[in-house]
Amino acid sequence: MNLDIPEPLAPEAGSEAPRRSRGRPRKTADERDGGNRRQELITGAARLFRTQGFAGTSTRDIATAVGMRSGSPFYHFESKEALLAAVMLEGMKGALQRQNAALAGLPPTADVRERMRVLVRNHFDALLGPDSDFIPVMLYEWRSLDATQRSEVNRLKGEYEAAWVPVFKALHATHQLAGDPVLARLMIFGALNWSVQWYAPPSGRSAKTRARASLDDLTTSALQLFLKEPA
């Protein structure tokens, strides 16, 4: 018996306990018929790409994470890059929808400052909230896309940022935002996007590691930092 070459475990006779952590996971009926295996691949890949980077994640890692064999992701995606592009496109579409919904939920009486708060708060959610693997992957791994995929992603990114432009303009016109508005936008996005590097969500226990704050706290601090008092 060669211990170096892993072979599929022969099922023990009479063993009734379901094996969950080793070997090929059992498929439930739901998993088998839905066409949502593709979706599981996107979600699993997003998590791994975020934590290990695109180049640092093998397609085998991804397959294992969703309980497939090594070759099977290529039944759903023609290449590793196509899977990366799917992660980014899905993430941007979701963020864009949530941004539109948040703006639409604003009362008609809301002023520019309130619009800015909603945009910043929603952006923190895309970066740090639940299911926030997609946008960080887009921000940090876009170099791995080819020109075609990149322009698709950039179209959505442009649409996402377009909603910010009138807000920045109005803040600048009322002297609540100082300095070159284009550079201000780039730097503010930088301040927000960089939070991915240091933010640790508040845990139940009183932890004193790193920066502990709620996304509302972050939003308040960001606005205090960037905006001047209204005239």
Added chain:
Amino acid sequence: MNLDIPEPLAPEAGSEAPRRSRGRPRKTADERDGGNRRQELITGAARLFRTQGFAGTSTRDIATAVGMRSGSPFYHFESKEALLAAVMLEGMKGALQRQNAALAGLPPTADVRERMRVLVRNHFDALLGPDSDFIPVMLYEWRSLDATQRSEVNRLKGEYEAAWVPVFKALHATHQLAGDPVLARLMIFGALNWSVQWYAPPSGRSAKTRARASLDDLTTSALQLFLKEPA
């Protein structure tokens, strides 16, 4: 003649021009005796790690970039990770020295705002100026270090950031910096560090692509954005 597959050019008969870009580069006497091959590896690796990422760069890429054969980098560094650590340590030491020199060059009459300007300007230089490959690599690839290497880098990083703390405190005390000072520091570093993603240095020709500004312009804009008027 196959235009798709690049092959080494056969040297033309009677051609006296030295081949510089193809094949194994000739070694000059300087290169052969100095112990500075190690330094060339660090510089070359920094450039490649910045442009392609750590996982996306092979040790063969690095060897080729400095005119070595594939195994030779391991004569100077015991592993790819050790080379990455050397890039980061060298970068942090240099940035720290330049920061200390810049602060020491300040007139005794300089106020907090002036100290802040010097720190920000120096930081932009480390991120975007000449020989600025090291710090971006440190900022974006630190996850690839093991615990020991990481703590060495963090010691220098802590020293670098320590010089900012009294400046932030004084700015906050004089109400030129609003909001939680810790979060403010994290966000300001984010705004600066993110410039690596979008900054394109001004070229000689009047180019209209992307953000074109000098590092002085960036510094001015950043200070305008973050700081309130002194009381």
Added chain:
DNA sequence: CCTACCGATCGGTAGG
């Protein structure tokens, strides 16, 4: 979607 496999490339090493 799995089995079984391919060629290419990777980090790293022994010996000179």
Added chain:
DNA sequence: CCTACCGATCGGTAGG
């Protein structure tokens, strides 16, 4: 620092 090489792993595919 080069030559020559190793085992491991990679993205991807044919055939079912």
